[in-house]
Amino acid sequence: MKKAVLTAAAVVLAVLALLAGCGKEQETPTVRIGVALYQQEDTFLSTVVQNLEQLARAEEQARGIKINLNVTDARGSQSAQNEQVDTFLQQGCDVICVNLVDRTAAAVIVDKAQAAGVPVIFFNREPVEEDLERWEKAYYVGTPAEEAGRLQGGIVLDAWKKDPAALDKNGDGILQYVMLEGEPGHQDALLRTEYSVKTLMTAGVTTEKLDNYNADWQRGLATVRMQQWLEEFGERIELVFANNDDMALGAIDACLEAGMTREEMPFIVGVDATPPALKALEEGTLQGTVRNDAAGQAQGILNLTCALLDGQDPVKTVGLEDGHYLWLTYTTVTRENLPDAGT
Template sequence: MRRKTRSFCFPSCRPPAGRRAALPAALLASALLLLSACGGGKDESLRVGAALYTQDDTFISAMAQDLEGLVREAESGTGEKITLFIADGKSSQSTQMDQVDRFLARGCDVLFVNLVDRTAAAVIADKAEAEGVPLVFFNRQPVAEDIQRWDRIYYVGADARESGELQGKLVLDAWRADREALDRSGDGVLQYVMLEGEPGHQDSLLRTEYSIKAVTDGGVEVEKLANETANWNRAQAAARTAQWLEEFGDGIEVIFSNNDDMALGAIDALASTPRDRWPLIVGVDATAPALEAVAAGQLYGTVHNDGRGQAQAMMDLALALWTGEDPAQAVDLKEGHYVWLPYRPVTLENLDEFLED
């Protein structure tokens, strides 16, 4: 079958006046026929609406590209048309809510939602349930009560606590390997600054807490010089780091960053004020630019967040739900609602395997 996969930045056309009636799962499985939301006739296309919190986020942008590629692979493998609509919420929950409404009006069969504001999950869940459209939250985890509102709501992501622990262990290993190089002040205390993501975001809170806990649990005394929110943003992180460099200078021994974009912002600030010694910098996500920074010796390490694996699990869920199959047969489903992907540490020592991926 000729490929007809399309990716759109939504909205792209006028929404239809009505919505298709729900079909029994058995009919979907046997005939794979859908009523078209736009044309009013039969359509073999699986329609997936993906709402992103922002495509300015390097990790989320890469996930969107992975979804597009996986849609093409799935279409080729199944012989069925798959239409993917991608919406950029531009960090506005009201914008994202409008996009979800339009996806539903358009006749999307499955929704993928990367929340701008996790407190909005209940409203989106109720909208999806009212239309009978399965909902897959990803990357930004709603509270358990919102996931459990309906048996066709799912979450695909990774355990943020684990990423914090692995990031802290990277620093702990560096301390144990060459304490003298890391402990510049010679006081036996690790002086650090922390670049945090959004206020109240569970990934930010857990990565901040458990990265430091991993270091202190390893027997290292720490001193926090400063912490600041940079909203996962490279430019904001560069500005925060520049201020800290003026205030603390070479007293900063480690820069912890809740994600790679902010870690790269710290690198930008350091590169703009040349100095003989840089603090050790660690991030999370293992984005392509971050891996380049590891290769260049600017970023000590990061924690691989398997975006492609998450995208694959989302597509597997979508196809199973569309055809009426048991989702638990398509993905490793925990507690009936969750798909968890593992994190992995990345340093120069094992960089090659991630560059190959």
């Protein structure tokens, strides 16, 4: 009797299940990715996000899934970014990707992610190594900052070797320069600044720093400072090092507003190879930049995310170094190789 009742119940459940499924499409699997940016107005970061969105759409088609990207802007506030990470975790994100406001604050985010069992991928702003090692599912996707400095200095060095007089406009054998730096204490700013100048000095080029200024990666702040430098130093400025393209473009804006021709302008170099910078290269106002691979970073983030969600070993699948790092490479961009540079 008991067996007959169980059999009848099983039949009823099966019929109900079939009826519930009639006329109803199977739900598409959804992957939720939270992306926390330090400053969404940053030109390079906006390019990374655009690439990530395009790649995510292609991955959706290839896998037959839905990828929800939730992008937030901390507006330079680490406390706001921490709250955004909390929200991502409460919303059930499968992976969180963080472009840190303060690279020394990664430990808090790593601990939050570990407690929730959600992998965290830092990108473009490298956390302190000890913080990244707090958990096996904390990762970093980016480029070595000192290499950007070396390549930026190399652009200037190549131009110096080719035609010293074109840079040394006052003919004193010394390359006078100003330096537009990113945030005070920021690792990328410090290393790009150090190695760009060191590359010239190591090659035997005599340099003189007229001044430096932390323009916080911002075009507007760089414009204002460059205007002041032009008033103070005038034609003595032969070279402008900028830690990123936005600040290099700010220096160009100041020069153009001062009525300078391309021939009268200092030799200006940046970092990132953003679309506006490539346009300035084409126009001849920017002399060179270092390509920070926005598409490569986006692809690396997505590849690492997919490997984690598929349960694969990211060290083998993605090629991580030291279990945590996915390093990309910089390349120099000048007018000579501009047609091949892309965006």
